[in-house]
Amino acid sequence: MSATHVLLDGFDRVRQAVAGVLEDLSTDQLSHRVGGSANSIAWLVWHLTRVQDDHVADLAGTDQVWVTDDWAGRFGLPLPIEDTGYGHDSEQVAAVVASAGLLLGYHQAVHERTRSYLRELKDAELPEVIDESWDPPVTRAVRLVSVLEDDLQHVGQAAFARGLLPGS
Template sequence: MSETSATDVLQDGFDRVRQAVERVLDGLTEEQLTHRAGGSANSIAWLVWHLTRVQDDHVADLAGTAQVWTGEGWAERFALPLPAEDTGYGHDSGQVAAVAATAEELLGYHRAVHERTRAYLSGVPNADLADVVDEAWDPPVTRVVRLVSVIEDDLQHAGQAAFARGLLPRGRV
């Protein structure tokens, strides 16, 4: 039996996020993606965009690289009326409504971020996972804690998107 490393476990977590995103986006129209249950809930488009933006932002910070969003032209492709550095944190209702995209755009961006994440993880020695990356917290945040936090946040938002999909008006899924 081969030994499983911590980075293998992290990669499995991010693979599960990708799978959840693919399932929730499958077959949806832009109208369905931007539907907001009750008129004000976060849309599927916003949830998937946001979880991908957070992953992109945090992994790029850990890797010391440009984000996929800005470095690979996704901000221009989406052409959202938001600052390029925006990740969706603290968005109000109007900002949530401004996030509109097709399933293909959302999935393309998510897959690009997922590939960047896998590439980053493949080069991180297990010993480096214990490095402190944020001393603003008590206890300070290590690289592995930051990555687990991203997985946890992403899976919560992917679950919210799946729930929102189930709330779409009948005949629209």
């Protein structure tokens, strides 16, 4: 099994976990913030998908699905189009309100773009340095593993938040 196949499997697992977290939840449930201030399930899924979209598009040299397929317009969030959620304050987290269908649709579109990119990627391209502003410099492999790790943490947080929903 190649390294790209392992990455494909990892991102497939994220997709499955996202679908499971979103299943049968209302927009109100998705927007619920544990303790009144924690990140909502909607925000967590939106954010992990935005980061994946942003980073994979950068690696592939393409535009983000958020823009090209007008997911930004569909969501209609009061945020800049380039916003991925990084560093959001409580008010910005609360602004991310979306249905399960919208969140899942966007995630699926980004997942398909990620799969297309990874299917074309050669293992020999993984050690290529893509960002020298870090010490050590970041390779294509490190960036992909970083996105995968971030996705898994956030979908795990979303699953935990789901378990804490009133009436669960």
